[in-house]
Amino acid sequence: MTRMGDVLAGNNAEWEFEPEAVVIRYSRGVRGVRFLQALGERRIPHDALDGAELLDGRRGTAVLRLLPRPGADPVVEAAGGQLKENADPYRLVLPEQSRTLAEYYRDELRPLIGPQARDAAGDGPAERFLVAPPAAPRAFKAYDAKALFDGRTVTFRWFWTGASSAKWKAGDQSFPVEELSGLDWRSPELLHGHLRLLRRDADEQPGEADQDPAAVVFGLGYGPVHESLPFAAAVLAAIRSARVRP
Template structure:
Protein backbone atom coordinates (compact mmCIF):
# COMPACT_ATOMS: atom_id res chain seq x y z
CA UNK A 1 0.00 0.00 0.00
CA UNK A 2 1.14 3.61 0.41
CA UNK A 3 -1.85 5.39 -1.12
CA UNK A 4 -3.99 8.15 0.39
CA UNK A 5 -7.75 8.11 0.85
CA UNK A 6 -9.13 11.60 1.49
CA UNK A 7 -12.46 12.16 3.20
CA UNK A 8 -14.22 14.90 5.09
CA UNK A 9 -11.95 16.38 7.77
CA UNK A 10 -9.16 13.80 7.36
CA UNK A 11 -7.00 11.79 4.98
CA UNK A 12 -5.72 8.27 5.62
CA UNK A 13 -2.38 7.17 4.20
CA UNK A 14 -1.99 3.40 4.07
CA UNK A 15 1.60 2.35 4.77
CA UNK A 16 3.08 -1.13 5.00
CA UNK A 17 2.92 -1.19 8.81
CA UNK A 18 0.39 1.46 9.79
CA UNK A 19 -2.36 3.90 8.86
CA UNK A 20 -1.23 7.51 9.03
CA UNK A 21 -4.16 9.82 9.73
CA UNK A 22 -3.82 13.53 8.98
CA UNK A 23 -6.64 15.78 10.13
CA UNK A 24 -7.70 18.91 8.28
CA UNK A 25 -7.88 22.35 9.80
CA UNK A 26 -11.06 24.26 9.16
CA UNK A 27 -14.12 25.76 10.72
CA UNK A 28 -16.16 22.57 10.19
CA UNK A 29 -13.49 20.16 11.36
CA UNK A 30 -14.12 18.87 14.91
CA UNK A 31 -11.86 20.69 17.34
CA UNK A 32 -10.51 17.40 18.69
CA UNK A 33 -9.22 16.51 15.21
CA UNK A 34 -7.53 19.89 14.91
CA UNK A 35 -5.90 19.42 18.30
CA UNK A 36 -4.60 15.96 17.38
CA UNK A 37 -3.22 17.17 13.99
CA UNK A 38 -2.11 13.68 12.93
CA UNK A 39 -1.80 10.13 14.27
CA UNK A 40 0.06 7.01 13.23
CA UNK A 41 -1.93 3.87 14.01
CA UNK A 42 0.07 0.62 13.69
CA UNK A 43 -1.79 -2.30 12.18
CA UNK A 44 -1.54 -4.24 15.45
CA UNK A 45 -3.54 -1.45 17.15
CA UNK A 46 -6.58 -2.24 14.94
CA UNK A 47 -8.91 -5.21 15.39
CA UNK A 48 -11.32 -4.70 12.49
CA UNK A 49 -12.22 -2.44 9.57
CA UNK A 50 -15.80 -1.74 8.52
CA UNK A 51 -17.48 0.25 5.77
CA UNK A 52 -21.06 1.32 6.42
CA UNK A 53 -23.55 3.80 4.95
CA UNK A 54 -23.39 7.26 6.49
CA UNK A 55 -25.70 10.23 6.47
CA UNK A 56 -26.62 12.40 3.51
CA UNK A 57 -24.87 10.52 0.74
CA UNK A 58 -21.77 9.41 2.63
CA UNK A 59 -20.07 6.20 3.68
CA UNK A 60 -17.98 5.66 6.80
CA UNK A 61 -14.72 3.74 6.91
CA UNK A 62 -14.11 2.76 10.52
CA UNK A 63 -10.96 1.24 11.97
CA UNK A 64 -11.85 -0.39 15.28
CA UNK A 65 -9.03 0.18 17.81
CA UNK A 66 -7.81 -2.66 19.98
CA UNK A 67 -8.62 -2.17 23.69
CA UNK A 68 -5.59 -0.84 25.49
CA UNK A 69 -3.78 0.22 22.31
CA UNK A 70 -4.63 3.93 22.31
CA UNK A 71 -4.52 6.05 25.49
CA UNK A 72 -6.88 8.59 23.93
CA UNK A 73 -9.62 6.02 23.42
CA UNK A 74 -8.94 4.44 26.82
CA UNK A 75 -9.33 7.83 28.51
CA UNK A 76 -12.48 8.59 26.50
CA UNK A 77 -14.04 5.31 27.69
CA UNK A 78 -16.78 5.38 25.04
CA UNK A 79 -17.85 8.97 25.70
CA UNK A 80 -16.85 10.46 22.34
CA UNK A 81 -19.58 11.38 19.92
CA UNK A 82 -19.38 9.70 16.51
CA UNK A 83 -18.42 12.95 14.80
CA UNK A 84 -15.36 13.24 17.07
CA UNK A 85 -14.18 9.64 16.71
CA UNK A 86 -10.68 9.85 15.15
CA UNK A 87 -11.03 6.29 13.81
CA UNK A 88 -13.96 7.18 11.53
CA UNK A 89 -13.33 8.50 8.00
CA UNK A 90 -16.43 9.95 6.36
CA UNK A 91 -16.37 9.94 2.55
CA UNK A 92 -18.73 10.84 -0.31
CA UNK A 93 -20.73 7.80 -1.38
CA UNK A 94 -19.02 8.03 -4.79
CA UNK A 95 -15.81 6.81 -3.11
CA UNK A 96 -17.42 3.73 -1.58
CA UNK A 97 -15.79 1.35 -4.06
CA UNK A 98 -12.35 2.86 -3.44
CA UNK A 99 -12.90 2.74 0.31
CA UNK A 100 -13.89 -0.92 0.11
CA UNK A 101 -10.72 -1.65 -1.85
CA UNK A 102 -8.54 -0.14 0.89
CA UNK A 103 -10.54 -1.93 3.58
CA UNK A 104 -9.98 -5.26 1.79
CA UNK A 105 -6.26 -4.49 1.52
CA UNK A 106 -6.04 -3.65 5.20
CA UNK A 107 -8.00 -6.56 6.68
CA UNK A 108 -5.38 -9.29 6.07
CA UNK A 109 -2.76 -7.11 7.76
CA UNK A 110 -4.71 -6.81 11.00
CA UNK A 111 -6.05 -10.35 11.28
CA UNK A 112 -2.89 -11.90 12.72
CA UNK A 113 -4.09 -11.57 16.32
CA UNK A 114 -7.31 -12.24 18.19
CA UNK A 115 -9.46 -9.11 18.12
CA UNK A 116 -10.53 -9.70 21.71
CA UNK A 117 -7.00 -9.71 23.17
CA UNK A 118 -6.16 -6.31 24.70
CA UNK A 119 -2.87 -4.74 23.76
CA UNK A 120 -0.14 -5.19 26.34
CA UNK A 121 1.11 -1.64 25.86
CA UNK A 122 0.05 1.56 24.16
CA UNK A 123 0.76 1.38 20.45
CA UNK A 124 -0.57 4.81 19.43
CA UNK A 125 1.42 7.79 20.69
CA UNK A 126 -0.38 10.13 23.09
CA UNK A 127 -0.35 13.92 22.68
CA UNK A 128 3.03 15.18 23.86
CA UNK A 129 3.37 17.33 26.99
CA UNK A 130 3.57 20.03 28.16
CA UNK A 131 -0.20 20.35 28.14
CA UNK A 132 -2.54 22.70 29.97
CA UNK A 133 -6.23 23.49 30.08
CA UNK A 134 -8.51 25.72 32.10
CA UNK A 135 -11.20 24.07 34.20
CA UNK A 136 -14.02 25.83 36.02
CA UNK A 137 -12.30 25.64 39.38
CA UNK A 138 -8.63 25.77 38.40
CA UNK A 139 -5.91 25.33 35.82
CA UNK A 140 -4.38 21.93 35.10
CA UNK A 141 -0.85 21.48 33.77
CA UNK A 142 1.16 18.39 32.85
CA UNK A 143 4.90 18.55 32.14
CA UNK A 144 5.44 14.85 31.50
CA UNK A 145 6.43 13.96 35.05
CA UNK A 146 3.73 15.51 37.24
CA UNK A 147 0.23 16.99 37.08
CA UNK A 148 -0.31 20.34 38.78
CA UNK A 149 -3.57 22.00 39.79
CA UNK A 150 -3.74 25.69 40.54
CA UNK A 151 -7.09 26.64 41.99
CA UNK A 152 -9.19 29.52 40.73
CA UNK A 153 -10.25 31.96 43.44
CA UNK A 154 -13.60 32.40 41.70
CA UNK A 155 -14.53 28.74 41.20
CA UNK A 156 -12.72 26.45 43.62
CA UNK A 157 -14.53 25.10 46.67
CA UNK A 158 -13.37 25.96 50.18
CA UNK A 159 -12.19 22.35 50.52
CA UNK A 160 -9.78 22.78 47.64
CA UNK A 161 -8.64 26.17 48.90
CA UNK A 162 -7.88 24.66 52.28
CA UNK A 163 -5.89 21.86 50.62
CA UNK A 164 -3.91 24.35 48.53
CA UNK A 165 -2.58 24.03 45.01
CA UNK A 166 -1.67 20.43 44.18
CA UNK A 167 1.12 18.54 42.46
CA UNK A 168 0.86 14.83 41.68
CA UNK A 169 3.96 12.98 40.41
CA UNK A 170 3.13 10.39 37.77
CA UNK A 171 4.71 7.73 39.97
CA UNK A 172 1.98 8.31 42.58
CA UNK A 173 -0.89 7.77 40.13
CA UNK A 174 -2.71 4.63 39.03
CA UNK A 175 -4.85 6.18 36.30
CA UNK A 176 -7.27 8.95 35.36
CA UNK A 177 -11.04 9.33 35.32
CA UNK A 178 -12.25 11.60 32.52
CA UNK A 179 -15.92 12.47 32.36
CA UNK A 180 -16.73 14.43 29.23
CA UNK A 181 -17.65 18.11 29.66
CA UNK A 182 -20.55 17.35 27.33
CA UNK A 183 -22.07 15.14 30.04
CA UNK A 184 -23.45 15.91 33.48
CA UNK A 185 -20.79 16.52 36.15
CA UNK A 186 -17.86 16.54 33.73
CA UNK A 187 -14.44 16.41 35.37
CA UNK A 188 -10.91 15.06 35.30
CA UNK A 189 -9.93 13.10 38.38
CA UNK A 190 -6.49 11.64 39.09
CA UNK A 191 -6.56 8.18 40.61
CA UNK A 192 -3.88 7.65 43.25
CA UNK A 193 -2.08 4.45 44.13
CA UNK A 194 -2.53 5.04 47.84
CA UNK A 195 -6.33 5.22 47.61
CA UNK A 196 -8.75 2.42 46.64
CA UNK A 197 -10.89 4.66 44.42
CA UNK A 198 -12.40 8.12 43.87
CA UNK A 199 -13.28 9.96 47.05
CA UNK A 200 -16.40 12.13 47.12
CA UNK A 201 -17.68 14.66 44.62
CA UNK A 202 -15.21 16.07 42.12
CA UNK A 203 -15.80 19.65 43.29
CA UNK A 204 -14.63 18.63 46.78
CA UNK A 205 -11.74 16.38 45.70
CA UNK A 206 -8.29 18.05 45.48
CA UNK A 207 -7.30 15.35 42.97
CA UNK A 208 -9.99 16.51 40.52
CA UNK A 209 -10.82 19.56 38.44
CA UNK A 210 -14.40 20.31 37.42
CA UNK A 211 -15.52 21.21 33.91
CA UNK A 212 -18.40 23.47 32.98
CA UNK A 213 -19.77 25.51 30.13
CA UNK A 214 -16.70 26.65 28.21
CA UNK A 215 -14.27 24.98 30.63
CA UNK A 216 -12.30 21.80 30.01
CA UNK A 217 -13.52 21.26 26.44
CA UNK A 218 -13.04 17.83 24.89
CA UNK A 219 -10.27 18.94 22.54
CA UNK A 220 -8.21 20.20 25.50
CA UNK A 221 -9.05 17.96 28.44
CA UNK A 222 -9.16 14.58 26.64
CA UNK A 223 -5.65 14.82 25.06
CA UNK A 224 -4.45 15.96 28.50
CA UNK A 225 -6.01 12.90 30.15
CA UNK A 226 -4.59 10.59 27.47
CA UNK A 227 -1.08 11.96 27.92
CA UNK A 228 -1.24 11.48 31.69
CA UNK A 229 -2.67 7.98 31.31
CA UNK A 230 0.13 6.97 28.93
CA UNK A 231 2.76 8.33 31.32
CA UNK A 232 1.21 6.42 34.23
CA UNK A 233 1.21 3.20 32.26
CA UNK A 234 4.82 3.72 31.18
CA UNK A 235 5.87 4.34 34.77
CA UNK A 236 4.57 0.93 35.82
CA UNK A 237 3.87 -0.17 39.40
CA UNK A 238 6.00 1.66 41.93
CA UNK A 239 5.85 2.42 45.62
CA UNK A 240 3.19 5.03 46.24
CA UNK A 241 3.78 8.39 47.83
CA UNK A 242 1.29 10.96 49.07
CA UNK A 243 0.46 13.89 46.81
CA UNK A 244 1.66 17.13 48.27
CA UNK A 245 0.69 20.75 47.56
CA UNK A 246 2.87 22.16 44.84
CA UNK A 247 5.46 24.71 45.87
CA UNK A 248 5.28 26.94 42.82
CA UNK A 249 8.02 29.40 43.68
CA UNK A 250 7.58 33.16 43.55
CA UNK A 251 4.25 34.34 42.18
CA UNK A 252 2.68 37.48 40.87
CA UNK A 253 1.89 39.74 43.88
CA UNK A 254 -1.45 40.66 42.29
CA UNK A 255 -2.40 37.00 42.14
CA UNK A 256 -1.43 36.51 45.78
CA UNK A 257 -3.51 39.55 46.73
CA UNK A 258 -6.55 38.12 44.91
CA UNK A 259 -6.14 34.80 46.69
CA UNK A 260 -5.86 36.44 50.10
CA UNK A 261 -8.93 38.54 49.31
CA UNK A 262 -10.90 35.41 48.42
CA UNK A 263 -9.58 33.69 51.54
CA UNK A 264 -10.93 36.61 53.56
CA UNK A 265 -14.34 36.18 51.95
CA UNK A 266 -14.38 32.51 52.92
CA UNK A 267 -13.38 33.48 56.46
CA UNK A 268 -16.09 36.13 56.75
CA UNK A 269 -18.66 33.66 55.46
CA UNK A 270 -17.69 31.23 58.21
CA UNK A 271 -16.44 28.58 55.78
CA UNK A 272 -12.97 28.47 57.32
CA UNK A 273 -11.81 29.01 60.89
CA UNK A 274 -9.57 31.79 62.21
CA UNK A 275 -6.69 29.33 62.45
CA UNK A 276 -7.18 28.10 58.88
CA UNK A 277 -7.39 31.67 57.60
CA UNK A 278 -4.18 32.77 59.31
CA UNK A 279 -2.31 29.60 58.32
CA UNK A 280 -3.25 29.81 54.65
CA UNK A 281 -2.61 33.53 54.53
CA UNK A 282 0.90 32.95 55.89
CA UNK A 283 1.50 30.30 53.21
CA UNK A 284 0.45 32.70 50.46
CA UNK A 285 2.58 35.54 51.79
CA UNK A 286 5.57 33.18 51.96
CA UNK A 287 5.28 32.67 48.19
CA UNK A 288 5.97 36.33 47.43
Protein backbone atom coordinates (compact mmCIF):
# COMPACT_ATOMS: atom_id res chain seq x y z
CA MET A 1 0.00 0.00 0.00
CA THR A 2 0.98 3.66 -0.21
CA ARG A 3 3.14 5.14 2.52
CA MET A 4 1.30 5.96 5.72
CA GLY A 5 0.26 9.59 5.65
CA ASP A 6 -0.01 9.91 1.86
CA VAL A 7 -2.62 12.57 1.09
CA LEU A 8 -4.66 13.03 -2.09
CA ALA A 9 -6.33 16.45 -2.22
CA GLY A 10 -9.41 17.08 -4.34
CA ASN A 11 -11.89 19.88 -4.90
CA ASN A 12 -14.31 18.70 -2.22
CA ALA A 13 -12.11 16.81 0.24
CA GLU A 14 -8.72 15.34 0.95
CA TRP A 15 -8.05 11.68 1.60
CA GLU A 16 -5.24 10.45 3.81
CA PHE A 17 -4.25 6.83 3.33
CA GLU A 18 -3.46 4.85 6.46
CA PRO A 19 -2.41 1.18 6.55
CA GLU A 20 -5.93 0.04 7.54
CA ALA A 21 -8.18 2.99 6.73
CA VAL A 22 -8.83 6.08 4.63
CA VAL A 23 -9.24 9.32 6.58
CA ILE A 24 -11.51 11.80 4.78
CA ARG A 25 -11.50 15.52 5.58
CA TYR A 26 -14.15 17.51 3.74
CA SER A 27 -13.57 20.96 2.29
CA ARG A 28 -14.62 23.81 4.56
CA GLY A 29 -14.46 26.47 1.85
CA VAL A 30 -17.37 28.71 0.93
CA ARG A 31 -18.17 26.47 -2.04
CA GLY A 32 -18.17 23.29 0.01
CA VAL A 33 -21.30 21.18 0.49
CA ARG A 34 -22.78 21.96 3.91
CA PHE A 35 -23.67 18.34 4.61
CA LEU A 36 -20.09 17.19 4.01
CA GLN A 37 -18.78 20.09 6.08
CA ALA A 38 -21.06 18.98 8.91
CA LEU A 39 -19.45 15.52 8.81
CA GLY A 40 -16.03 17.10 9.29
CA GLU A 41 -13.48 14.30 9.39
CA ARG A 42 -14.22 10.59 9.05
CA ARG A 43 -12.05 7.50 9.34
CA ILE A 44 -13.21 4.73 7.00
CA PRO A 45 -11.68 1.33 7.87
CA HIS A 46 -10.84 -0.91 4.93
CA ASP A 47 -13.35 -3.44 6.31
CA ALA A 48 -16.09 -0.85 5.72
CA LEU A 49 -15.39 -0.72 1.98
CA ASP A 50 -16.40 -3.00 -0.88
CA GLY A 51 -14.37 -1.45 -3.68
CA ALA A 52 -12.97 1.62 -5.43
CA GLU A 53 -13.64 3.04 -8.88
CA LEU A 54 -12.52 5.92 -11.06
CA LEU A 55 -15.22 7.79 -12.98
CA ASP A 56 -15.44 10.67 -15.40
CA GLY A 57 -16.61 13.80 -13.63
CA ARG A 58 -18.11 17.02 -14.90
CA ARG A 59 -16.24 19.90 -16.52
CA GLY A 60 -12.87 18.27 -16.91
CA THR A 61 -12.73 16.39 -13.63
CA ALA A 62 -12.17 12.81 -12.55
CA VAL A 63 -13.92 11.20 -9.58
CA LEU A 64 -12.31 8.63 -7.32
CA ARG A 65 -15.09 6.89 -5.45
CA LEU A 66 -15.08 4.35 -2.66
CA LEU A 67 -17.89 1.81 -2.53
CA PRO A 68 -19.21 1.56 1.04
CA ARG A 69 -19.96 -1.90 2.38
CA PRO A 70 -23.67 -2.35 3.16
CA GLY A 71 -24.39 -2.00 6.85
CA ALA A 72 -21.01 -0.46 7.71
CA ASP A 73 -21.76 3.27 7.78
CA PRO A 74 -24.65 4.76 9.80
CA VAL A 75 -24.77 7.85 7.57
CA VAL A 76 -25.20 5.76 4.42
CA GLU A 77 -27.77 3.53 6.10
CA ALA A 78 -29.83 6.47 7.37
CA ALA A 79 -29.65 8.26 4.01
CA GLY A 80 -31.07 5.27 2.15
CA GLY A 81 -29.76 6.37 -1.24
CA GLN A 82 -31.37 9.83 -1.10
CA LEU A 83 -28.22 11.97 -1.19
CA LYS A 84 -27.44 14.05 -4.24
CA GLU A 85 -24.28 13.20 -6.13
CA ASN A 86 -22.33 16.20 -4.84
CA ALA A 87 -23.20 15.22 -1.25
CA ASP A 88 -21.88 11.66 -1.58
CA PRO A 89 -19.32 11.35 1.24
CA TYR A 90 -17.35 8.71 -0.69
CA ARG A 91 -16.53 10.82 -3.77
CA LEU A 92 -13.28 12.69 -4.29
CA VAL A 93 -13.45 15.15 -7.19
CA LEU A 94 -10.09 15.77 -8.85
CA PRO A 95 -8.85 17.86 -11.79
CA GLU A 96 -8.40 15.82 -14.95
CA GLN A 97 -4.62 16.18 -14.76
CA SER A 98 -4.72 14.15 -11.52
CA ARG A 99 -6.33 11.13 -13.20
CA THR A 100 -3.10 9.13 -13.35
CA LEU A 101 -2.51 9.72 -9.65
CA ALA A 102 -6.10 8.72 -8.89
CA GLU A 103 -5.64 5.50 -10.88
CA TYR A 104 -2.58 4.72 -8.79
CA TYR A 105 -4.44 5.08 -5.49
CA ARG A 106 -7.43 3.12 -6.81
CA ASP A 107 -5.16 0.26 -7.83
CA GLU A 108 -3.32 0.37 -4.51
CA LEU A 109 -6.59 0.22 -2.57
CA ARG A 110 -8.34 -2.54 -4.47
CA PRO A 111 -6.36 -5.50 -3.05
CA LEU A 112 -6.99 -4.22 0.48
CA ILE A 113 -10.76 -3.76 0.38
CA GLY A 114 -13.83 -5.72 -0.59
CA PRO A 115 -14.89 -9.33 0.00
CA GLN A 116 -11.66 -10.76 -1.41
CA ALA A 117 -9.65 -8.92 1.27
CA ARG A 118 -11.76 -10.22 4.16
CA ASP A 119 -11.99 -13.73 5.52
CA ALA A 120 -15.11 -15.80 4.88
CA ALA A 121 -16.71 -14.56 8.10
CA GLY A 122 -16.34 -10.98 6.90
CA ASP A 123 -18.11 -11.47 3.59
CA GLY A 124 -21.46 -9.79 2.92
CA PRO A 125 -23.04 -6.87 4.78
CA ALA A 126 -21.42 -5.71 8.00
CA GLU A 127 -23.05 -7.03 11.16
CA ARG A 128 -22.38 -3.76 12.98
CA PHE A 129 -21.40 -0.22 12.10
CA LEU A 130 -17.69 0.06 11.35
CA VAL A 131 -17.62 3.82 10.73
CA ALA A 132 -18.08 6.10 13.74
CA PRO A 133 -21.43 7.95 13.75
CA PRO A 134 -21.79 11.72 14.11
CA ALA A 135 -21.31 12.54 17.77
CA ALA A 136 -24.13 13.36 20.19
CA PRO A 137 -25.61 15.56 21.54
CA ARG A 138 -27.39 16.84 18.45
CA ALA A 139 -30.43 18.99 17.72
CA PHE A 140 -32.27 20.58 14.81
CA LYS A 141 -35.47 22.46 14.09
CA ALA A 142 -38.13 20.70 12.07
CA TYR A 143 -41.26 22.47 10.84
CA ASP A 144 -43.35 21.25 13.75
CA ALA A 145 -40.85 20.59 16.54
CA LYS A 146 -37.37 20.90 17.89
CA ALA A 147 -35.66 17.51 17.84
CA LEU A 148 -32.98 16.75 20.42
CA PHE A 149 -30.77 13.73 21.03
CA ASP A 150 -28.49 13.40 24.06
CA GLY A 151 -26.98 10.05 23.09
CA ARG A 152 -29.61 7.91 24.84
CA THR A 153 -32.99 9.62 24.34
CA VAL A 154 -34.67 11.41 21.43
CA THR A 155 -36.99 14.26 22.41
CA PHE A 156 -39.52 16.12 20.25
CA ARG A 157 -40.73 19.47 21.58
CA TRP A 158 -43.67 20.67 19.53
CA PHE A 159 -44.05 24.17 18.10
CA TRP A 160 -47.60 25.42 18.49
CA THR A 161 -47.26 27.23 15.17
CA GLY A 162 -46.43 24.06 13.21
CA ALA A 163 -47.56 20.96 15.08
CA SER A 164 -50.84 19.29 14.20
CA SER A 165 -53.58 19.13 16.81
CA ALA A 166 -52.88 15.40 17.21
CA LYS A 167 -49.28 16.07 18.16
CA TRP A 168 -50.15 19.03 20.35
CA LYS A 169 -52.66 16.92 22.28
CA ALA A 170 -50.13 14.09 22.67
CA GLY A 171 -47.64 16.49 24.24
CA ASP A 172 -43.86 16.56 23.94
CA GLN A 173 -42.39 13.13 23.28
CA SER A 174 -39.31 11.30 24.59
CA PHE A 175 -37.99 8.03 23.14
CA PRO A 176 -35.18 6.07 24.82
CA VAL A 177 -33.20 4.31 22.09
CA GLU A 178 -33.87 0.96 23.80
CA GLU A 179 -37.54 1.38 22.86
CA LEU A 180 -36.80 1.95 19.16
CA SER A 181 -36.26 -0.56 16.37
CA GLY A 182 -35.09 1.90 13.71
CA LEU A 183 -36.00 5.09 11.91
CA ASP A 184 -37.07 6.47 8.56
CA TRP A 185 -35.38 9.62 7.24
CA ARG A 186 -36.96 11.13 4.14
CA SER A 187 -34.89 13.94 2.69
CA PRO A 188 -36.22 17.50 3.06
CA GLU A 189 -35.30 17.90 -0.61
CA LEU A 190 -38.10 15.44 -1.48
CA LEU A 191 -41.85 15.74 -1.08
CA HIS A 192 -43.12 14.94 2.42
CA GLY A 193 -39.68 15.01 4.03
CA HIS A 194 -39.62 13.82 7.64
CA LEU A 195 -37.83 11.88 10.35
CA ARG A 196 -39.89 9.08 11.83
CA LEU A 197 -38.85 6.91 14.77
CA LEU A 198 -39.94 3.28 14.65
CA ARG A 199 -41.03 1.92 18.01
CA ARG A 200 -40.51 -1.68 19.05
CA ASP A 201 -43.96 -1.97 20.59
CA ALA A 202 -45.91 -0.38 17.72
CA ASP A 203 -49.04 -2.46 17.07
CA GLU A 204 -50.15 -0.71 13.91
CA GLN A 205 -48.77 1.07 10.89
CA PRO A 206 -48.08 4.76 11.59
CA GLY A 207 -50.18 7.35 9.83
CA GLU A 208 -49.02 10.46 8.01
CA ALA A 209 -45.89 12.02 9.49
CA ASP A 210 -47.70 15.23 10.40
CA GLN A 211 -50.10 13.22 12.57
CA ASP A 212 -47.58 10.79 14.10
CA PRO A 213 -46.13 11.84 17.49
CA ALA A 214 -43.08 9.70 16.68
CA ALA A 215 -42.25 11.83 13.63
CA VAL A 216 -41.20 15.37 12.84
CA VAL A 217 -41.94 17.04 9.52
CA PHE A 218 -39.46 18.94 7.39
CA GLY A 219 -40.19 22.03 5.32
CA LEU A 220 -38.50 24.91 3.54
CA GLY A 221 -35.59 25.79 5.81
CA TYR A 222 -36.62 23.19 8.40
CA GLY A 223 -34.74 19.92 8.88
CA PRO A 224 -32.01 20.61 6.29
CA VAL A 225 -29.90 17.66 5.22
CA HIS A 226 -26.76 18.92 6.95
CA GLU A 227 -28.60 18.93 10.29
CA SER A 228 -31.25 16.21 10.12
CA LEU A 229 -29.20 13.45 8.46
CA PRO A 230 -26.26 13.50 10.93
CA PHE A 231 -28.92 13.55 13.67
CA ALA A 232 -30.64 10.50 12.15
CA ALA A 233 -27.32 8.66 11.74
CA ALA A 234 -26.37 9.31 15.37
CA VAL A 235 -29.75 8.00 16.57
CA LEU A 236 -29.59 4.95 14.30
CA ALA A 237 -26.14 4.04 15.61
CA ALA A 238 -27.38 4.35 19.20
CA ILE A 239 -30.38 2.11 18.42
CA ARG A 240 -28.11 -0.56 16.96
CA SER A 241 -25.72 -0.28 19.89
CA ALA A 242 -28.59 -0.67 22.36
CA ARG A 243 -29.49 -4.00 20.76
CA VAL A 244 -26.18 -5.55 21.76
CA ARG A 245 -25.69 -3.74 25.06
CA PRO A 246 -25.57 -6.27 27.93
